[in-house]
Amino acid sequence: METRFARTADGVTIGYQVLGRGPALIWMPSLSNVTAQWRIPALRAAYLALARECTLVLYDGRGTGTSSRDIDLGDLGVEAHLRDLIAVLDATGLRRATLLGYYHSVATAIACAATQPRRVDRLVLYGGAARMSEAMQPAQTRALLSLVDQDWSLFADAAATAWLGWDGTESGRWTAEAFRTATTPAIAKAWFSAARDIDVTPLLPEIEAPTLVVHRQGDQQIPVEVFRRLTTAIPGARLVELPGSTPTLFVEDPAADLSLITGFATDGRISRTAVTGALTRREREVLHRLAAGDTNAEIGDQLGIAVHTVERHLANIYRKLGVRGRTAAVAYALRGV
Known part of the structure; x- marks a missing residue:
C-alpha cells in the first residue's frame, strides 16, 4: 500500500494511505504504525473490507509510524492532533468525511466535529473518552503505561497480549511489533503524559454530526458508564454496547463490527444485528x-x-x-x- 505525505500547519510531516471508493471514512490513529499494521491479518482484512464500501483513509499521528519523529514533545495536546487530521483532510482533497475516533484520537474527533462541522459527515467513537484521563484510569491500563519507561519491548508485548487480548499466534506477534515500532519510548511517554490533560467535554454539546458511540470492553478495561455519559452529552448520539470482551474492533465478531461501521459511515444506518446482539x-x-x-x-x-x-x-x-x-x-x- 502506497504511503503519501501531508504537511501540517506547524511543519510536521504526516504519513497517510488511501484505498477504496465511496463515502470517506478516516480511521484516526492512536499509537500507530500503519505500515506494520497491514501485517496483522485481522486488521488487514478489516482495512480491505472497509475499503469495499468506503474511501478509507489511514494515517499515523505526529511522532508515530511513518510520520515525523522530530516533533515538539511539549505540543502533543488535542490542538496538535487536530492539525494532523486537518492536514490529511486537505492533502486527500476530501471536503467531508466520517471520522472513526479510536482510543487516543476520540478527543481529536470530537474537537474536529465541534469546531469544524462542515468537514464532518458522521462521527464514530470507540475506546476513548472526552476526558482522556477517564480512559487511562483502569488499573490494568495504569500498570501497562508504567512499562513505557521501564521496558519498551515488554510494553509492546503486554499491550498486544494482556491488554488487547491477542494470543501468541501470528496476529499477536505482529501486533506487538506494530506497537514496538510505532514510536520511541520518549515520544510515547510524552503522548500519554499530554493525554492525561486532554479534556474536550465542553465541546460535546456543540457536535451536530450524527454520532455513534461503540463500546466493547472487558471487566478490567474502561467502564461502560464512561461511554454512557459521553453518549448522553452529545445531542442525538447513539450508544451500541457490543457483546464480548476484546477491547478492539473487527476481531471478536468482525462481520458484525464491519456491518455496524460501514452501515453508519455510508448512510447513517445502525445495523439491527449489532444492536440486538448487544x-x-x-x-x-x-x-x-x-x-x-x-x-x-x-x-x-x-x-x-x-x-x-x-x-x-x-x-x-x-x-x-x-x-x-x-x-x-x-x-x-x-x-x-
Missing part, C-alpha cells in the same frame, strides 16, 4: 415477551423473575436499542428483531 439472553427473552403484549407482571411470571428485575431489564433494553419507552421497543421488535 442484548443479553435474558434481555432478549424480556423483549420477546414485551412484543407479545405481556405486562411487566406477566413477563415476571413467565420468566420467574421479580417485577423490579423486569423493569431493570427493560431500562437496559431501551438504552441499548436507543428507544424512549415500551411502545418504541415493541415497534422495534415487531420490525423483525
Whole structure:
C-alpha cells in the first residue's frame, strides 16, 4: 500500500494511505504504525473490507509510524492532533468525511466535529473518552503505561497480549511489533503524559454530526458508564454496547463490527444485528415477551423473575436499542428483531 505525505500547519510531516471508493471514512490513529499494521491479518482484512464500501483513509499521528519523529514533545495536546487530521483532510482533497475516533484520537474527533462541522459527515467513537484521563484510569491500563519507561519491548508485548487480548499466534506477534515500532519510548511517554490533560467535554454539546458511540470492553478495561455519559452529552448520539470482551474492533465478531461501521459511515444506518446482539439472553427473552403484549407482571411470571428485575431489564433494553419507552421497543421488535 502506497504511503503519501501531508504537511501540517506547524511543519510536521504526516504519513497517510488511501484505498477504496465511496463515502470517506478516516480511521484516526492512536499509537500507530500503519505500515506494520497491514501485517496483522485481522486488521488487514478489516482495512480491505472497509475499503469495499468506503474511501478509507489511514494515517499515523505526529511522532508515530511513518510520520515525523522530530516533533515538539511539549505540543502533543488535542490542538496538535487536530492539525494532523486537518492536514490529511486537505492533502486527500476530501471536503467531508466520517471520522472513526479510536482510543487516543476520540478527543481529536470530537474537537474536529465541534469546531469544524462542515468537514464532518458522521462521527464514530470507540475506546476513548472526552476526558482522556477517564480512559487511562483502569488499573490494568495504569500498570501497562508504567512499562513505557521501564521496558519498551515488554510494553509492546503486554499491550498486544494482556491488554488487547491477542494470543501468541501470528496476529499477536505482529501486533506487538506494530506497537514496538510505532514510536520511541520518549515520544510515547510524552503522548500519554499530554493525554492525561486532554479534556474536550465542553465541546460535546456543540457536535451536530450524527454520532455513534461503540463500546466493547472487558471487566478490567474502561467502564461502560464512561461511554454512557459521553453518549448522553452529545445531542442525538447513539450508544451500541457490543457483546464480548476484546477491547478492539473487527476481531471478536468482525462481520458484525464491519456491518455496524460501514452501515453508519455510508448512510447513517445502525445495523439491527449489532444492536440486538448487544442484548443479553435474558434481555432478549424480556423483549420477546414485551412484543407479545405481556405486562411487566406477566413477563415476571413467565420468566420467574421479580417485577423490579423486569423493569431493570427493560431500562437496559431501551438504552441499548436507543428507544424512549415500551411502545418504541415493541415497534422495534415487531420490525423483525
